[in-house]
Amino acid sequence: MIDDFLAGDLTDVEEAVRKAAAAEIMPRFRQLAAHEVVEKKGPHxxxxxxxxxxxxxxxxxxxxxxxxxxxxxxxGVHANPAALDALHGDDPVWIVDPVDGTRQFVHGDPGFATLVCLAHRGELLASWTYAPALDEMATARRGAGAFLDGKPLRPGPAAPDAELRVAISHYDFTDDHEKRVLARLDTPGVVPRPCGSAGLEYLNVARGTADAIAFTWPNAWDHAAGLLLVAEAGGASATVAGEPFRIGGGNTMPFSAARDAGTLARILGLLAA
Structure with a gap:
C-alpha cells in the first residue's frame, strides 16, 4: 500500500496542504481576534x-x-498525548505541524509554515514544507531529492574559510542547561542566532542560506519534514551522541542538521565539548 502510494506523483498531497492553508490559515493571518489566541504552557x-x-x-x-x-x-497530541503512540505502530503516519512558527503568525510575521511528513515504522518517506505567506513550497521524497517550487535543492559544502551561520533553539524555549550547551557555538568561525520557524530554518539549510541548525527539543512535528528535506538536499544530521534522530523519541539532545557532513561534524564537536 505505502509503496504504491509513493510511486505516484504525490501532487494530491501538495494540493491538500495548499488547500488547508488557504481555507484555515491565510484568512486569519493578521486578522486574529484576541479570543482566537490561547497560551498552552506559557506566554511563548x-x-x-x-x-x-x-x-x-x-x-x-x-x-x-x-x-x-x-x-x-x-x-492532536496536545489534546490526547496517546496519539503519539502511532509513531511506533505499523500504519503509515502523517506527521503534521499545521502552523510551525505560531508566534510569528500571531505577530503578523510571514515566517511561518505548514509542515507535513509521511513516515512508516520510523522511516521518513516524503515531506512538504509550505510557507503560505511567502508562497514557497519545498518537497522531498526518500531517494528522489529535495525541491523548492520545483527546482532542485543542493547547497553543497560550506566554503572552508566561511563563518558558519547556525540557527539554534530560541532562548525563550530553553532552560539554563540548554543555554550553556548552545553557548558553546558562540566561538570564532560560528555565528549562532535564535531560530524562527523550525521548518523554515531547515529549508534555509537545504538551500544554503544557513549552514546548520542546533535544536534542543524532540517534537517529531517540528523536525520530521525538515530532516528529510535536508537529507535529500545532500545534508546530514545526528544527535550530540552521534546517533540518527529518531522521530519516535529517545534521543540525546541537542542535535544538529547541516548542509554537509563536515559542517555537521564541526557543530556536533562544539556541542559535545
Missing part, C-alpha cells in the same frame, strides 16, 4: 484557531488520500 507557547482548524482539515484530507494512515499532529 501559543495556539490559535488557525492551528486547530488547519490540523483538522489536514487530518481529513490526508487520511482520505491514504486509507489506513494515521495522523500525529501537534494539536
Amino acid at each position: 507557547d501559543l495556539v490559535t484557531v488557525a492551528d486547530r482548524l488547519a490540523e483538522e482539515h489536514l487530518t481529513a484530507s490526508l487520511t482520505a488520500l491514504l486509507p489506513g494512515s494515521r495522523v500525529v499532529g501537534e494539536e
Whole structure:
C-alpha cells in the first residue's frame, strides 16, 4: 500500500496542504481576534484557531488520500498525548505541524509554515514544507531529492574559510542547561542566532542560506519534514551522541542538521565539548 502510494506523483498531497492553508490559515493571518489566541504552557507557547482548524482539515484530507494512515499532529497530541503512540505502530503516519512558527503568525510575521511528513515504522518517506505567506513550497521524497517550487535543492559544502551561520533553539524555549550547551557555538568561525520557524530554518539549510541548525527539543512535528528535506538536499544530521534522530523519541539532545557532513561534524564537536 505505502509503496504504491509513493510511486505516484504525490501532487494530491501538495494540493491538500495548499488547500488547508488557504481555507484555515491565510484568512486569519493578521486578522486574529484576541479570543482566537490561547497560551498552552506559557506566554511563548501559543495556539490559535488557525492551528486547530488547519490540523483538522489536514487530518481529513490526508487520511482520505491514504486509507489506513494515521495522523500525529501537534494539536492532536496536545489534546490526547496517546496519539503519539502511532509513531511506533505499523500504519503509515502523517506527521503534521499545521502552523510551525505560531508566534510569528500571531505577530503578523510571514515566517511561518505548514509542515507535513509521511513516515512508516520510523522511516521518513516524503515531506512538504509550505510557507503560505511567502508562497514557497519545498518537497522531498526518500531517494528522489529535495525541491523548492520545483527546482532542485543542493547547497553543497560550506566554503572552508566561511563563518558558519547556525540557527539554534530560541532562548525563550530553553532552560539554563540548554543555554550553556548552545553557548558553546558562540566561538570564532560560528555565528549562532535564535531560530524562527523550525521548518523554515531547515529549508534555509537545504538551500544554503544557513549552514546548520542546533535544536534542543524532540517534537517529531517540528523536525520530521525538515530532516528529510535536508537529507535529500545532500545534508546530514545526528544527535550530540552521534546517533540518527529518531522521530519516535529517545534521543540525546541537542542535535544538529547541516548542509554537509563536515559542517555537521564541526557543530556536533562544539556541542559535545
